[in-house]
Amino acid sequence: MGPFDGAWLAATVTLATPILLAATGELFSERAGILNVGLEGMILSGAFGGYWGAWWFGDIWLGVLAGILAGVGLAAVMAVLSVQARADQIVVGVGLNLMAIGITTFMFREIFGDRGEIILTRMDHEAIPFLSDLPGIGKPLFAQTPVVYLAVGLVVAAWVVLNKTSWGLSVRAAGEVPAAVDSAGVSVLAIRWQALLITGGFAGLAGATLSIVRLGLFQENMSAGRGFLALAAVIFGRWKPVGILGACLVFAAADSTQLRLQAEGSIPGEVWLVLALAVAGGALLVLARSGWSVGLLRQPRIGLLIAAVVLGFVLYGLEPAWSFPSQLWLALPFVVTLLALAGAAGHTQAPAALTIPYQRDHDV
Amino acid sequence: MQLRMKSALMSILVNLTALITALAVSMVIIALSGAEALEAVRALWDGAFAGRAQVAGTLSKMIPLLLVSLGWIVAYSARRVSIGFEGQILIGGAFATWVGITLSLPIGLHLFLAVLFGVVGGAIWAGIAAWLWARRNVNEIISTLLLNLIAIEVVSWLVRGPFQEATGTFPRSMPIVDAARWPLLVARSALTSDFLVALAMVVVIGFMLRHTTFGYRLRFTGANERAARHGGIKTIRVNVLALVISGALAGLAGASLILGGESRSMSDNFSANYGFEGIVVALLARNNPYATVPAALLFAALRQGRGLMEARVGVSSSIVLIAQGLVILLIAGASFLLERRQTARVDTDAAAEESA
Numbered sequence: 057m058g059p060f061d062g063a064w065l066a067a068t069v070t071l072a073t074p075i076l077l078a079a080t081g082e083l084f085s086e087r088a089g090i091l092n093v094g095l096e097g098m099i100l101s102g103a104f105g106g107y108w109g110a111w112w113f114g115d116i117w118l119g120v121l122a123g124i125l126a127g128v129g130l131a132a133v134m135a136v137l138s139v140q141a142r143a144d145q146i147v148v149g150v151g152l153n154l155m156a157i158g159i160t161t162f163m164f165r166e167i168f169g170d171r172g173e174i175i176l177t178r179m180d181h182e183a184i185p186f187l188s189d190l191p192g193i194g195k196p197l198f199a200q201t202p203v204v205y206l207a208v209g210l211v212v213a214a215w216v217v218l219n220k221t222s223w224g225l226s227v228r229a230a231g232e233v234p235a236a237v238d239s240a241g242v243s244v245l246a247i248r249w250q251a252l253l254i255t256g257g258f259a260g261l262a263g264a265t266l267s268i269v270r271l272g273l274f275q276e277n278m279s280a281g282r283g284f285l286a287l288a289a290v291i292f293g294r295w296k297p298v299g300i301l302g303a304c305l306v307f308a309a310a311d312s313t314q315l316r317l318q319a320e321g322s323i324p325g326e327v328w329l330v331l332a333l334a335v336a337g338g339a340l341l342v343l344a345r346s347g348w349s350v351g352l353l354r355q356p357r358i359g360l361l362i363a364a365v366v367l368g369f370v371l372y373g374l375e376p377a378w379s380f381p382s383q384l385w386l387a388l389p390f391v392v393t394l395l396a397l398a399g400a401a402g403h404t405q406a407p408a409a410l411t412i413p414y415q416r417d418h419d420v
Numbered sequence: 421m422q423l424r425m426k427s428a429l430m431s432i433l434v435n436l437t438a439l440i441t442a443l444a445v446s447m448v449i450i451a452l453s454g455a456e457a458l459e460a461v462r463a464l465w466d467g468a469f470a471g472r473a474q475v476a477g478t479l480s481k482m483i484p485l486l487l488v489s490l491g492w493i494v495a496y497s498a499r500r501v502s503i504g505f506e507g508q509i510l511i512g513g514a515f516a517t518w519v520g521i522t523l524s525l526p527i528g529l530h531l532f533l534a535v536l537f538g539v540v541g542g543a544i545w546a547g548i549a550a551w552l553w554a555r556r557n558v559n560e561i562i563s564t565l566l567l568n569l570i571a572i573e574v575v576s577w578l579v580r581g582p583f584q585e586a587t588g589t590f591p592r593s594m595p596i597v598d599a600a601r602w603p604l605l606v607a608r609s610a611l612t613s614d615f616l617v618a619l620a621m622v623v624v625i626g627f628m629l630r631h632t633t634f635g636y637r638l639r640f641t642g643a644n645e646r647a648a649r650h651g652g653i654k655t656i657r658v659n660v661l662a663l664v665i666s667g668a669l670a671g672l673a674g675a676s677l678i679l680g681g682e683s684r685s686m687s688d689n690f691s692a693n694y695g696f697e698g699i700v701v702a703l704l705a706r707n708n709p710y711a712t713v714p715a716a717l718l719f720a721a722l723r724q725g726r727g728l729m730e731a732r733v734g735v736s737s738s739i740v741l742i743a744q745g746l747v748i749l750l751i752a753g754a755s756f757l758l759e760r761r762q763t764a765r766v767d768t769d770a771a772a773e774e775s776a
Contacts, residue, residue: 137753146501147748148752151747154748156745157738281572288565288569387570394563394570397562
């Protein structure tokens with residue numbers, strides 16, 4: 057399939073994992089009503105914590121644990137300030153990000169500055185016995201590092217916890233109508249604390265994935281905006297685990313496509329085909345969500361979509377020697393998210409109490 | 421008036437405490453890492469103020485900080501939380517760069533046009549977020565954030581593509597023509613005349629917020645949108661304008677970074693985190709336009725001096741980031757102490773102006 061081969065798929069999965077972890081963790085916070093802009097900082101701390109832990113203990117999984125704890129630590133600070141002190145969540149998030157860059161850079165130079173670049177052993181890929189022998193998709197999907205499988209498991213767990221447990225119900229209620237949670241005798245503050253700590257843990261894991269699992273090293277400011285990508289993924293995925301999984305895959309696909317195209321001279325025809333199919337798929341999704349109402353077909357936007365799909369097929373056939381700058385591909389997920397947000401018919405599906413600190417007896 | 425004085429004093433007290441605590445913690449960290457804490461502070465001071473070049477550098481770094489903080493204040497007055505200044509700086513700078521490298525015009529005009537384009541660029545970039553907010557109910561925190569990320573890619577492409585310098589080896593633009601650059605304010609230094617423009621904007625914004633009808637509408641909308649709407653204020657338009665103006669200010673900062681300063685061309689990430697530090701400056705100034713001047717001076721000094729601190733004492737300049745983060749966290753954490761008074765102040769103001 058042109059550039060969309062096994063290696064591309066493997067790269068997509070690898071690239072998606074850290075963002076998926078961070079976004080799934082963030083889901084808990086946002087559902088509970090906290091907009092955690094400090095996610096970027098938590099990921100970075102996890103990356104450094106993981107690197108330091110793996111070096112200190114000589115074991116990669118202990119490193120992962122250290123990364124998780126680093127994320128949790130930062131989340132605790134956020135919780136003290138945003139949940140207890142009711143400080144502005146955005147401001148605290150920005151502050152945490154600055155501190156995380158400062159602390160990780162400082163400690164990295166302090167501890168490792170004179171030692172030269174220490175590259176640790178990366179995590180091995182573990183193939184799942186039967187599935188990894190499937191043709192085509194076997195190796196990319198089922199011969200990954202254990203963290204990838206863990207990530208998928210965690211996404212499923214998140215879905216189960218949020219939708220099927222009473223704690224999950226409290227979390228969702230805390231983000232919509234916190235007063236109701238309070239009157240039911242459950243502490244809103246405690247729920248938000250728990251949600252934040254979970255987010256921190258997930259983010260720390262995501263960071264450790266970036267540093268020691270994938271590369272075996274740490275670079276200053278390694279998170280490179282992935283925290284913000286994860287925030288976008290939560291929105292794009294409409295605050296649901298499945299949606300978030302889809303969003304992260306879209307982002308990762310654009311990224312791995314971009315990496316791949318750097319090697320090619322011009323855009324292979326298959327790319328247009330995939331884009332056309334993606335647009336068609338997206339349109340069908342929207343149609344399905346609004347109940348397959350035929351009236352939708354009369355809307356002016358439909359003409360545009362059909363034209364885009366047709367154009368995609370045409371370009372697939374013609375395969376013109378175009379080449380887009382790689383930055384366009386990198387920017388594509390963000391543009392797509394913006395478009396998705398703009399096109400979300402109706403009103404925002406964000407949790408109603410997002411970013412509003414909870415205060416009992418306040419006449420707000 | 422009594423209430424205002426008291427809450428102002430409280431604010432200053434909280435800020436000073438936060439600053440001193442952050443400084444103390446930083447010094448402890450420096451000491452723990454084995455370096456001489458006092459030496460580090462001295463080096464920081466020297467780097468920022470010791471000589472003419474240093475002071476010029478410090479003042480020069482104040483410019484984008486002032487402009488971004490003013491942008492934040494304008495947007496926040498309407499309770500819009502824009503964190504898109506990085507992107508607006510980048511796009512504004514890109515617009516200004518285009519004028520600076522493609523056109524050739526007489527001296528005053530070229531600069532004027534470049535600055536104008538910079539302002540417009542930032543305004544447009546913020547305008548996208550404003551439109552999304554007004555017409556599609558998209559949260560501006562997220563949209564401005566995404567626009568930041570897009571802007572980084574746009575600039576990255578420009579400096580490696582259409583704008584790239586002649587040899588094609590470095591990721592930076594062609595040099596900006598001298599005719600389009602800000603004239604020096606102080607001879608043989610890095611300080612350019614846009615410093616005066618920035619100071620002027622402080623006064624303009626301060627005046628606008630307190631003494632014009634628009635400023636009143638802005639603050640009223642921010643304080644109580646529903647009441648403002650019932651009172652006949654077109655709140656959507658006010659909010660959009662708030663975001664666009666804040667973008668324009670950031671765009672001006674971008675133009676300033678490109679057309680002034682040390683580098684003569686545009687390169688990757690030339691916004692250098694000014695977009696976020698400006699927010700910190702505004703918070704430190706408690707959203708008061710005039711207070712942004714000392715706050716910006718402090719942060720500019722930290723930026724300017726940290727290089728020398730690193731060179732002389734070996735303390736990584738990242739300690740400054742830690743200190744900044746601490747300042748934000750401490751001020752944010754203590755803010756709830758001032759919350760009630762702050763709300764009372766705004767209501768009293770609005771009521772007083774209403775009856776005036």
